[in-house]
Amino acid sequence: MKISAISQTNLIIFILIILNTLMIFFRFQKALFSSNIIKMTNVLATTFNTKYNTAPFSLIKMEDYHPAFYHSISTAKKEIDEIISNSEEPNFKNTIEALDFAGETLNRVQSIFFNLNSAETSDELQKIAQEVSPLLTEFENDISFNEKLFHKVKSVYDKRNSLHLSTEQITLLEKKYKSFTRNGALLPDDKKEKLREVDKELAKLSLKFDENVLAETNKYTLHITEEHRLKGLPATAKEAAEELAKSKGLDGYLFTLDFPSYYPIVSYVEDRELRKEMSIAYGKKGFQKNEHDNQDVIKNIVRLRHYRAELLGYDSHAHYVLEERMAESPDKVFSFLNDLKEKAKPSAFKQFSQLTAFATETDGINELHKWDGPFYSEKLKKSLYNIDDELLRPYFQLESVLKGAFEVANKLYGLNFKQVFDIDTYHKDVRTYEVCDENGNFIAVFYADFFPRKGKKGGAWMTSYKNQYVLNGVEERPHISIVCNFTPPSETKPSLLTFGEVTTLFHEFGHSLHGMLSKVSYPSLNGTNVFWDFVELPSQMLENWCYEPETLALFAKHYLTGEIIPQEYVEKIKETSNFLEGLATFRQLSFGFLDMAYHSKPQEIEDIKAFENAVIENCSVYPEVKENCGSTSFAHIFAGGYSSGYYSYKWAEVLDADAFAYFKQNGIFNKEIANKFKDNVLSLGGSDHPMTLYKKFRGKEPTVDALLKRAGLL
Numbered sequence: 001m002k003i004s005a006i007s008q009t010n011l012i013i014f015i016l017i018i019l020n021t022l023m024i025f026f027r028f029q030k031a032l033f034s035s036n037i038i039k040m041t042n043v044l045a046t047t048f049n050t051k052y053n054t055a056p057f058s059l060i061k062m063e064d065y066h067p068a069f070y071h072s073i074s075t076a077k078k079e080i081d082e083i084i085s086n087s088e089e090p091n092f093k094n095t096i097e098a099l100d101f102a103g104e105t106l107n108r109v110q111s112i113f114f115n116l117n118s119a120e121t122s123d124e125l126q127k128i129a130q131e132v133s134p135l136l137t138e139f140e141n142d143i144s145f146n147e148k149l150f151h152k153v154k155s156v157y158d159k160r161n162s163l164h165l166s167t168e169q170i171t172l173l174e175k176k177y178k179s180f181t182r183n184g185a186l187l188p189d190d191k192k193e194k195l196r197e198v199d200k201e202l203a204k205l206s207l208k209f210d211e212n213v214l215a216e217t218n219k220y221t222l223h224i225t226e227e228h229r230l231k232g233l234p235a236t237a238k239e240a241a242e243e244l245a246k247s248k249g250l251d252g253y254l255f256t257l258d259f260p261s262y263y264p265i266v267s268y269v270e271d272r273e274l275r276k277e278m279s280i281a282y283g284k285k286g287f288q289k290n291e292h293d294n295q296d297v298i299k300n301i302v303r304l305r306h307y308r309a310e311l312l313g314y315d316s317h318a319h320y321v322l323e324e325r326m327a328e329s330p331d332k333v334f335s336f337l338n339d340l341k342e343k344a345k346p347s348a349f350k351q352f353s354q355l356t357a358f359a360t361e362t363d364g365i366n367e368l369h370k371w372d373g374p375f376y377s378e379k380l381k382k383s384l385y386n387i388d389d390e391l392l393r394p395y396f397q398l399e400s401v402l403k404g405a406f407e408v409a410n411k412l413y414g415l416n417f418k419q420v421f422d423i424d425t426y427h428k429d430v431r432t433y434e435v436c437d438e439n440g441n442f443i444a445v446f447y448a449d450f451f452p453r454k455g456k457k458g459g460a461w462m463t464s465y466k467n468q469y470v471l472n473g474v475e476e477r478p479h480i481s482i483v484c485n486f487t488p489p490s491e492t493k494p495s496l497l498t499f500g501e502v503t504t505l506f507h508e509f510g511h512s513l514h515g516m517l518s519k520v521s522y523p524s525l526n527g528t529n530v531f532w533d534f535v536e537l538p539s540q541m542l543e544n545w546c547y548e549p550e551t552l553a554l555f556a557k558h559y560l561t562g563e564i565i566p567q568e569y570v571e572k573i574k575e576t577s578n579f580l581e582g583l584a585t586f587r588q589l590s591f592g593f594l595d596m597a598y599h600s601k602p603q604e605i606e607d608i609k610a611f612e613n614a615v616i617e618n619c620s621v622y623p624e625v626k627e628n629c630g631s632t633s634f635a636h637i638f639a640g641g642y643s644s645g646y647y648s649y650k651w652a653e654v655l656d657a658d659a660f661a662y663f664k665q666n667g668i669f670n671k672e673i674a675n676k677f678k679d680n681v682l683s684l685g686g687s688d689h690p691m692t693l694y695k696k697f698r699g700k701e702p703t704v705d706a707l708l709k710r711a712g713l714l
């Protein structure tokens, strides 16, 4: 998953919390003393009787989960109670450290359960997820709203300068303290009450926003009976549309606003009117002055977020969010976005002219509209490069690519991967590896689950089954997993990947290295538990190796002949990766600016559309479409977790390009640079501020130059 493999578990919990607000009945109050609790706590406990203490997947039964959650929550509560009732004066060890280790049993139960709910789900598992999520929310609230616990934490925080703490300990202390204050712990009771109301209201509004977008998406269909109108559409998209029509008892082809149905129409169909119709339908979700209109919902969300931030003592919602980001402040984000915009501008306009000239030459179109962009981009790309997935696949057999990724990790960080068959898995397709360092010391368990199947969510992600930490002087090593949906093997061919799948594998593997090489003391700071705009650095940086001839020579070999991928293809892969990058950058920047504009100052927005137009004017190239509004379906910021965070897509690219440039200058397998990255970034997780870690590795703050150069924008 490109967007964030931050924590699948957290994302799912977040979604479930929202769902939960709709649940009227608390359906799950039994089983606490049920007779199978003893059996079950053995199966889903902290310590398993297995190799490396790995999860005993094949022994877990559905009926184990309920009691396991009850038991581990009650254990965690006891651990918290012990902290509160401790008669000693609060200190770092008996309060902050104890708090971080409280609930480790629950952590493991949750990670096993929610990871399986993503990778191998079933109706039963989903039902359990709905039932346990209120319990988990309640437990979380019990901690973050616990005044006695906060007083203990605060008393340690207040004397922090006299405690002689290490950097990691200070980071942990601040993190714990903030987890209370950012939820209103310092407010008087009446304001606390107000904050709870605002939070409830905001949860409802976000849900409403999503429901409106979904309703508008589902409401629309496009029925085409004349086949000739679909000229240009790829066969797979056409077949899917035909099947959909059939399932509704219709002739011909049926299209919807779901991305896999909508996108091929605007990208490939020759019929310009058809593209226009679909594009406009897609762009007016939540903007039709009907019962699903999102304009007022946005106004309320923006107003309440600002009010909430002010209650907590912040200048704006963006200030509140960015306090826990590498970028730190709205000013810094704005200057980042502006800098990139100015530098990308010349090539964005040049590429737009190039695309327009191509459309004029091809079809006599002089003014390019939104519904022409993707279509002529695809055509131009084909005419310039004439390279496609099928041509490249034979060079990317999964086994070989995976071996290549392992070899890269070996050359950079001295890791050795050995496939083993005595670690339990949840499905026969899951492979398991023992990972050791160059001295043979055990580093991690690595799980890899590559092919799609019923019960697995789409996309790709990295996750963990066990944290890395040190407890009572004993170091626990992590269990890391990647889950993907790659092209499976067929009866006649092994799994042959597209180049996109190759970079995805390296991406997720990059996150895995962050998890596997972790070397911190406290569980909440381990591995990928870093600020959000820092988490994609290790993953995106590793993708860079896929474009290097030196790396490709390691694994990109024809699966039948063993021939190394031709240099000409390598060049084309590089060139296509930058194709029309200026326009793509402009588009991402416009979303980033819009997000920041809504959240960085108090707003009384009269007209959503006018507000949006004013903000994105400077990074728009297509003529305005009056029926459309981007904000009213911008779910990332109004219903997802991306408010004041959309910039982080580009931010992460800047970081990874800047970091990789350092390798490139010194050799992509330079041991010294690799060690600096390992020692200052990969192994330190969230134990220090990301800018500090980055500067220790790189010797300076990142600049946008390397990205501009890589993307051909200079």
Ligand SMILES: [Zn+2]
Pocket: 001, 002, 003, 004, 005, 006, 507, 511, 536, 539
């Ligand atoms: Zn990622």
